[in-house]
Amino acid sequence: FLLAVGVGLAVLCWWVLANVGPLVGWVVTATFLALGLEPLVRRLEARGLPRPGAVALVVLALAAAGCLVIVLVVPRIVAEAAQLAGRVPALVDGLLGSEAFERLDARLRIRDSAERWVQELSGRIGSDRDFLGGIFGGVVGLGSVVLNVVTGTLIVLALSLYFLVSLPVMTRWAYRLAPASRRARVQELGDQMVRGVGNYVIGQTCVALLNAAVALALMLATGVPFAALLSLLVALLAFVPLVGGVLAGVLVTLVAATAGWGTALPYAVGYFAYLQVEAYFVSPRIMRRAVAVPGAIAVIAVAAGGSLWGVLGALIAIPTAAAGLLLVREVFVPRQDRR
Structure with a gap:
C-alpha cells in the first residue's frame, strides 16, 4: 500500500510539473537572478550593512540603471528599429535585383513560385472565411503571448526579490533536510x-x-x-x-x-x-x-x-x-x- 501511495504521489508530482511548465521556468529564472545578485548583497553585508538594507540598495541601484537605460538608450533603439523597418523594402528590392539572385532564380524559378503564392494568398483572403478567422485568432494569440510575457516578467521580478531577501532562511531550511x-x-x-x-x-x-x-x-x-x-x-x-x-x-x-x-x-x-x-x-x-x-x-x-x-x-x-x-x-x- 505504501509503495502504491509513493508511486501515485510521484505520478501526481510529474503531472503537476508537466502542466505548469511556464511557472517552473519563471521560478528557475527568478532563482538564478537572486543567486546572481547574492554576491553583491553579501559584500554589502560584510561591510556591516543589514541584509534588508543591502537588498534594498542593490535593487535601487538596478532600478536606477534600468531607468537610465530606458531614458537614454531605448528611444535610440526604437528609432533605429523604425528606420530598419523602413529600409526593408529597399533591401528586398536590391536583393531581388542582384546578379546572384538572378542566377539563382534562373535555376530554381523562385520569382514565379513567389508570385503564385501571393496570388493564392490574395484569393484566400478574399474568399476564405476560415482563413480570416485564422488571422483573427493569430492576432488574439499574439496578444495573449504579449500578456503572458508581461505577466511572467512581473512574476519573475517579484519572485527574485522574495528569493533574494529570504535566501539565507531558505538555504537553512534546505540544509535541515540532511542528516545531522x-x-x-x-x-x-x-x-x-x-x-x-x-x-x-x-x-x-x-x-x-x-x-x-x-x-x-x-x-x-x-x-x-x-x-x-x-x-x-x-x-x-x-x-x-x-x-x-x-x-x-x-x-x-x-x-x-x-x-x-x-x-x-x-x-x-x-x-x-x-x-x-x-x-x-x-x-x-x-x-x-x-x-x-x-x-x-x-x-x-x-x-x-x-x-x-x-x-x-x-x-x-x-x-x-x-x-x-x-x-x-x-x-x-x-x-x-x-x-
Whole structure:
C-alpha cells in the first residue's frame, strides 16, 4: 500500500510539473537572478550593512540603471528599429535585383513560385472565411503571448526579490533536510554551489556588457548602421554560452554588408579578433571565482540544456554542470578512494 501511495504521489508530482511548465521556468529564472545578485548583497553585508538594507540598495541601484537605460538608450533603439523597418523594402528590392539572385532564380524559378503564392494568398483572403478567422485568432494569440510575457516578467521580478531577501532562511531550511551527522558537509557544499552560481551570473553579465561595448565601438568606428539596436542584440546573445558571441558576430556582419563590404570586413575582423581575446584572456580572469567546467562537458551541457529547455536551458546548463561536477569531486570520488 505504501509503495502504491509513493508511486501515485510521484505520478501526481510529474503531472503537476508537466502542466505548469511556464511557472517552473519563471521560478528557475527568478532563482538564478537572486543567486546572481547574492554576491553583491553579501559584500554589502560584510561591510556591516543589514541584509534588508543591502537588498534594498542593490535593487535601487538596478532600478536606477534600468531607468537610465530606458531614458537614454531605448528611444535610440526604437528609432533605429523604425528606420530598419523602413529600409526593408529597399533591401528586398536590391536583393531581388542582384546578379546572384538572378542566377539563382534562373535555376530554381523562385520569382514565379513567389508570385503564385501571393496570388493564392490574395484569393484566400478574399474568399476564405476560415482563413480570416485564422488571422483573427493569430492576432488574439499574439496578444495573449504579449500578456503572458508581461505577466511572467512581473512574476519573475517579484519572485527574485522574495528569493533574494529570504535566501539565507531558505538555504537553512534546505540544509535541515540532511542528516545531522552530515549537515555541516552538506551546508559547505551547498554554499559552494550558491557562490559558484552567483559568481557565474555576475561574470557572464560582465562579459556580455563588455562584448556589447566592444561591438558598439567597432560599429561606430566602421560605420555599421543601426549600431544601438545591434549592440543590444549582441548583449543578449552574449549571455548564451559558447555560440552566442559567434552568432552575434555573424548577424551583425550580415547587416553591415548592406552598407558595403568595406564596412562589413573591418567589423568582422575586429569583432572576431576580440572574441579570441575574450576566450583566452577576458573570460578566464572574470570567471576565475565562478564555475570551472571542462570545455567538452560545457559543450555537451549547453547542447543538452538547449534541447530540453530552449534558451533558458542553455543559460543554466553550465552552472548546473558545475554543481554536478562539484558533487562528483567532493562526494563520489572520495567514496571510491576509500574503497
